[in-house]
Amino acid sequence: MHESLFLLSLISLIFLVAGMVKGITGMGLPTVAMSLLGMLMSPASAAALLVIPSFVTNVWQCFSGPAIGSLLRRLWPLIVTIVVGTLWGSSLLANTAPQLSGMALGIALLIYAGYALLAPALTIPPRLEPWLSPLIGLVTGIVTGITGVFVMPAVPYLQALNLDKDELVQALGLSFTVSTLALAGGLFMHDVFRLNQLGMSTLVILPSLLGMWLGQKIRVHISPRRFKQCLLLFLAVLGLQLIIRPFI
Known part of the structure; x- marks a missing residue:
């Protein structure tokens, strides 16, 4: 009982922190x-937990402005192939040993953090585009x-x-929303995401939204750019830890 609590x-604390990051940086x-749940459970189980809070927060972001129609017309090839790739890739997440999928997650975090910290802005x-x-x-x-x-x-x-600032926020929300739905569908197809997990996934909406609210309050008092740099370094360290964990 005590262990479950x-x-x-x-x-809940992890989703509070993750929500704060989204509130400060928009993503x-x-x-x-x-990255944090990966230290407590397999990536497949963590992904299943993420479905509802990720969907709720990203739908809100997706419809936060008037550009959704034009973005859909422009980005539909990206959206369609995200669904195709996710449904195929989810079979690997569901059927790969947790240690290997954890390493894959660590590599993805390390590449993302390294790119975001070091790569120049591209156009x-x-x-x-086609x-x-x-x-x-x-x-x-x-x-x-x-x-x-x-x-x-x-x-x-x-x-x-x-894209202008508002369009970029909506485009990211659109991409994340579609990715969330496709991942949920893929995990459900491979019996990783079950209906009885909806309760826990729904429960963590509350700390996620509270974290987003706190993050938006904090954002006016700190530099989002400096915070993002610290966050990326943190993700790089976590990614490295996930990569080397099977060898320790």
């Missing part, structure tokens, strides 16, 4: 939650399916499309 408290809830010419969008979507879907984290390479790609 401790685990529930720890999971990062699944990434932070997956994608509009003429390249063939680059489906390719980026497919790779993002496969990475999402394997690791439960849906930031690479979709996030840097969307950031390179010269």
